Amino acid sequence: MVTRRRAGLLRGTVYRVFYRLPRKMQRFLARRVSPKYILGAVILLFDADGERLLMLRQPPGFGWGLPAGLIDRGEAPAHAAVRELREETGLSVELKPANPSAVVHVGGRWVDMVFTARVDAETHEPSVDGAEVLDARWHRLDDLPPLTPASAKLLSHYGIGPYSEALGEPVHD
Structure with a gap:
């Protein structure tokens, strides 16, 4: 010994x-x-009143998710978030870090850097390509569509969605 x-x-x-x-x-x-980590950028895009959230339906279409994507090696997380939002929705928005700004997923091998913004939903209408993103719509926080498990878990950190009951009041922007 x-x-x-x-x-x-x-x-x-x-x-x-x-x-x-x-x-x-x-x-x-x-x-x-050293352990390997996957870094993602996720965007919580709320309408101006903070009552609706932009959600995406992506292939294979089994639930709605958030605008998100992988951060390229050497890319700043904020730049990745802006890039992913533009690629998936056609929207260019100034983002700021959410609170919490990082979410470590179970197993500890996936970390999402989370960004948020509030915009006028009437002037920020998303457009999708029909390939990477099938549909993009604004959904009321109190009436979200069926979510992907990853999105439901991530949103729970912000007091939103089906897993948020244990967290109490929403803490979003």
């Missing part, structure tokens, strides 16, 4: 050797032993 002192000495030796390696080798090793 390794004592606590011996484990500390061993760990210290490993770190000293690691930090003497060339920078490229350090990065290579760190990427091989």
